[in-house]
Amino acid sequence: MKPMDVETFKEVYKKRFEDVYAIQYHMGSTLEQFQVLGQVLRGYYTDYWIENNQEKIDNQDKQVYYFSMEFLPGRQLKTYLLNLDVYDTVKTGLTDLGLDFDKIVEAEVDPALGNGGLGRLASCFMDSMASTHVYGNGCGIRYQYGLFKQKFIDGYQIELPENWLRNPNPWEVRKESKSVIVRFGGNVWLEEQKDGKLKPKYEHTFDVLAVPYDTPQIGYRNGVVNNLRLFSAEIPYDEESKYITSEQRQEVNSITEVLYPDDSNYEGRLLRLKQEYFLSSAGIQTIVRYFKNLKLPWTRFPEKVAIHINDTHPTLCIPELMRILLDEEDLTWEQAWNISKKTFSYTNHTILQEAMERWPVYMIESLIPRIAQIIYEINARHIRNKTELYGSELAYKTAPIQDDQVLMANLAIISSHSVNGVAKLHTEILERYTLSDFKTIYPFRFNNKTNGVTxxxxxxxxxxxxxxxxxxxxxxxxxxxxxxxxxxxxxxxxxxxxxxxxxxxxxxxxxxxxxxxxxxxxxxxxxxxxxxxxxxxxxxxxxxxxxxxxxxxxxxxxxxxxxxxxxxxxxxxxxxxxxxxxxxxxxxxxxxxxxxxxxxxxxxxxxxxxxxxxxxxxxxxxxxxxxxxxxxxxxxxxxxxxxxxxxxxxxxxxxxxxxxxxxxxxxxxxxxxxxxxxxxxxxxxxxxxxxxxxxxxxxxxxxxxxxxxxxxxxxxxxxxxxxxxxxxxxxxxxxxxxxxxxxxxxxxxxxxxxxxxxxxxxxxxxxxxxxxxxxxGKFSADYTILRYASDIWNVAPETEVLQQ
Ligand code: 26M
CATH class of the missing domain: 3.40.50.2000 (Glycogen Phosphorylase B;)
Structure with a gap:
């Protein structure tokens, strides 16, 4: 790592403070002191970040994409200092300057972009991927409002909005040039091309711009910097956007406005479905763009990309990848399906029936018509193939569409190469009871990955x-x-x-x-x-x-x-x-x-x-x-x-x-x-x-x-x-x-x-x-991640230091 000594740090800090706020550093508020420290630190780590991004392109190492509707990272400052090995230097420097290190640490907001266990696990995993040399990319949503602030009034819980972005977030980088368009609604039909192929045509779609914001995930003293990419919904700025009504503006903004605060009781809200497709489509488009830069044949996609979906919430990633491979890259169904299956893996986090996602078919059809068609086709082919092999009862019981609803877990299981539970007992219950029909059809698809913490x-x-x-x-x-x-x-x-x-x-x-x-x-x-x-x-x-x-x-x-x-x-x-x-x-x-x-x-x-x-x-x-x-x-x-x-x-x-x-x-x-x-x-x-x-x-x-x-x-x-x-x-x-x-x-x-x-x-x-x-120590997420890496993602991190 680059050396940073206390005296240099102090000079850099003082100078930056005065440049930014035009007052002497000790006159600043704790928040200002934090902001400047954030900038100084960013100046220190960006070299590594740039280097890592370049290496990613040069070495063409396999990338893992971890899709999650929630991330609960906690404050980042101390993690960065620790992992960059400058904790003591910075603490001493600030103390020398007469500043209160602990107070500055507390000035950072704690981003509450998750409800609980599932989101926190995603963040422990981001930390462990960077620290174990797994090239992991987090994909999530940059909610403008995180999980509500809880107050007790007369002993009752009151919920207040959590406006975590009120002050600038020093760690994130807006990557406007990497934005993609996510298409909703409208009509879609298949039209025959000159070459006889069918291509979907769209009209009256509602287009939303997905703008990425990247936050570095710095490994523990190993020079690795991975990326957490959170997408924000914005209005596309083309000529036509001038004619957008204020209702439409509101509709776009609402997509990434607020995190759903429920972690155990599924409610089929249209806005939630929009969020799920927004993340899935934006993330998959980004991955496809990356892969196309490698200039490799599509059959090699699963060699270069592993996509993990954190519970069923990002399951629409699967039909979205199918859509792109079929409609935009002209692959056959069989080719696209084989690639998808080798690419996707899914973690189940709950046995509670009431938490299982079921979307009414009509909702999917009107919100994302082309995706609905693809899900119908997956469903039809599943029933056809599995009836032949196992009889119609099992085929129907495991089908993704039942009673006019899309059962997201069923879709995720039949379209992935790996399904895992999060503790031994949990996986056993899934295999023996909850998902036993799937276990019959896909005996080798199931595996356990007991959770871990960093x-x-x-x-x-x-x-x-x-x-x-x-x-x-x-x-x-x-x-x-x-x-x-x-x-x-x-x-x-x-x-x-x-x-x-x-x-x-x-x-x-x-x-x-x-x-x-x-x-x-x-x-x-x-x-x-x-x-x-x-x-x-x-x-x-x-x-x-x-x-x-x-x-x-x-x-x-x-x-x-x-x-x-x-x-x-x-x-x-x-x-x-x-x-x-x-x-x-x-x-x-x-x-x-x-x-x-x-x-x-x-x-x-x-x-x-x-x-x-x-x-x-x-x-x-x-x-x-x-x-x-x-x-x-x-x-x-x-x-x-x-x-x-x-x-x-x-x-x-x-x-x-x-x-x-x-x-x-x-x-x-x-x-x-x-x-x-x-x-x-x-x-x-x-x-x-x-x-x-x-x-x-x-x-x-x-x-x-x-x-x-x-x-x-x-x-x-x-x-x-x-x-x-x-x-x-x-x-x-x-x-x-x-x-x-x-x-x-x-x-x-x-x-x-x-x-x-x-x-x-x-x-x-x-x-x-x-x-x-x-x-x-056995519950370190580092070991959990190494097991995901070897058993599910098929990536082999350089692990000189870490043995399982
Ligand atoms: C689903 C649909 C609509 C809105 C919200 C949701 C939803 C969001 C979060 C559903 C579930 C969510 O989280 C569930 C969760 O946190 N599960 C916990 O996951 C941990 C990590 O694996 C486990 O350790 C906990 O046992 C499990 O309860």
Whole structure:
């Protein structure tokens, strides 16, 4: 890497500041200081970026394109500094100049261009692709408004617009010259050409310009700079655009105006379909243009390009590539289909039926008529071919069009060469149940790729005290090769290391306590256990189970303040989809309970509830290093993988969990003594559900402990709640408790009591924490990406430093 010394940096920084703002640097606002730092840094890395882009063209290495409707990158500044190896230089330089480094870091906006797990995974993958020498290109949408800003007013969630682009974004580069046109609507028909071929003709289409904005993705000290390309919808600026009406202008702008804030309940909105086609078409056109520059025959396309679709949202990429190959490049259907199939791969992120995308045929037909024709043809050929081989029942059950709807998962599966789940259990469930018909037809298409997280963001940057302890204890190799964290295991009986590990945790807890005191006016004891549940609010994730547990403890402590219970701070971070009424009621319940518990002198501060507003990547970076206990308590069989479980583990939290998603793998890695398992297993849930024998009211009536907890929802114990208490009570007792909270409660409670007992023994708790950290290296997204690279994308990165 290029050298940069502190003195040069200071000079460059000062000069740039004065050039830009025409005042002395120390007179600037933190935001201005950040902006200038952004510019200086950009000046530093662009050489690498240009070099990498040139190499891409010269070497003709295979490119991976990762299509995702969501990316949740978090702040970039520290990642760039770390990966460019100038972190200390810049920090020292700014401090010398009398500037506050941490404040400058916080001045950057945290782009919320995703809902949760899926978007954050996409960003971890971008980071890992760059760091493992995979030539990866992210393709997404540059939403003008990200995921809403969450506010609590009287304990209720209120959504405010997130205008993240209010200030200039120093990392993005607008590439107007690389824009492409995306065509919507109109009429299309096939016309015979002179050579007898049929070509589609269009009239009255509605054309939108897709303008790319590129953000560099810098690898960890390896000189690699990949690209995240986000498209923005604009009006094409040709002669005709003068005659565009203001309604049309609005229609264009609305396409990339706002991110859909729902991550679990599919709603077939036309605007969402427009977004999906907009991304698919813009991205595919860009890829085709790149490939044509290589001047190779089309048959070699899959050798040079791998296209990955992150859940079904960008599935229209497939018929879009078919369209271009057929209509513009004159390939035959068979040629185009073979190329597509070798090129595309698809990841499934959910088993929830209600989250599966199904688009009414009429919508696709009127919005993108040529794409509709291609989907009909894919459908017809599928039925024809598979009926011959497997009979009509299986052929129809796996067809992409059913009941006048396009089932996007079916389309994605039959048109790709690889379908993967995101954790072992999840993939097994897909193969055995959800997608078993496809497994019969395409037995070799399915594979598992357990999710991962980037240790650079989630340990090195978020937890500097831990990183320093690791360096001191096991050397620095873990920073390149996270599996090396396992070396920590041999310090399991080293009193000094255990002491220091406790100190690290305490430091992080104090930092979070300070935030909570300053921002929320709640005083929490850093010596209490920090019990953390951070994820989207959803019934299947069972935040309500933890609420039941808190109420239980609260009532016990109220009866007997001397009860032998650990002092705990319960931390929640969760946004609910704006239309998800039940989830919002649970938010209100948690806030009302917090009000009651936090202010009740009778319980002696033994419980505090901290529900942070507007949970985000940046808040996660603050909370996760401070966590003692990680709540991963979804109903078994529902959480595809989870990724906060991995981040919390890596930061030394112990996990209380059902055997769901990647918890199963965490459990196998640490062993039964270093995790707190409870609840039904996925197959038991299945059996119980199928038997129709579950009777939640019965449990409520017979079980005094559960009865007391649930009664507190309706008898005025929690003064802040109104109808919410009754509705939630009814969801459990009257509506038979869809997610089996009452069934799992006792087992959960027992596990929580075991946690209390274990926490009392500081040394053994710290030993367990050490094991968790040591084993977490296996969940580095670097390894996940290497497996995608070798098994799915067929690219072979230069991995001198990283072995799987
Ligand atoms: C779909 C249609 C219309 C509007 C929005 C959507 C949509 C957006 C996001 C649907 C689902 C979305 O995200 C789902 C998600 O985040 N799934 C999580 O993915 C993680 C990464 O694989 C897993 O770890 C989680 O278990 C899984 O819930």
């Amino acid at each position: 240790h650079r963001r989630w340990v090195q940057l978020a937890n500097e005290p831990l990183s320093q302890l690791l360096d001191k204890t096991i050397g620095e190799e873990w920073r390149f090769q996270p599996k090396e964290m396992r070396l920590l295991r041999s310090y399991i009986d080293d009193e000094s290391v255990l002491d220091q590990l406790q100190q690290v945790k305490l430091t992080n807890k104090k930092r979070f306590a300070k935030f909570v005191s300053e921002q929320m006016n709640i005083e929490i004891d850093p010596h209490a256990m920090f019990d953390v549940q951070i994820k989207r609010l959803h019934a299947y994730k069972r935040q309500l189970l933890q609420v039941m547990h808190i109420i239980d403890r609260y009532l016990q402590l109220r009866d007997n303040p001397e009860a032998k219970l650990a002092k705990r701070v319960f931390v929640f971070g969760a946004k609910a989809a704006p239309s998800y009424y039940y989830a919002k009621q649970i938010i209100k319940l948690i806030n009302a309970l917090a009000d009651l518990v936090n202010n009740d002198p009778r319980i002696n501060d033994m419980i505090k509830i901290v529900f942070v507003e507007n949970y985000s990547v940046s808040l996660a970076e603050l909370i996760i290093p401070a966590a003692d206990l990680s709540e991963q308590i979804s109903l078994a069989g529902k959480e595809a993988s989870g990724t906060s479980n991995m981040k919390l583990m890596a930061n030394g939290a112990l996990t209380i969990a059902t055997l769901d998603g990647a918890n199963v793998e965490i459990s196998n890695l640490v062993g039964p003594d270093d995790i707190f398992l409870f609840g039904m297993k996925a197959d038991e849930v299945q059996v119980l559900r199928d038997s129709h024998a579950y009777n939640a009211r019965d449990i409520y009536e017979r079980d005094p402990q559960i009865q007391r907890i649930l009664n507190s929802l309706i008898d005025g114990t929690i003064p802040g709640i109104k109808s919410e208490g009754i509705d939630i009570f009814n969801s459990l007792v009257t509506d038979n408790d869809e997610y089996f909270l009452l069934k799992d409660y006792h087992s959960f409670y027992q596990a929580q009591m075991k946690v209390d007992i274990n926490y009392a023994n500081k040394k053994s708790w710290t030993q367990k924490s050490l094991i968790n950290i040591a084993q977490s």
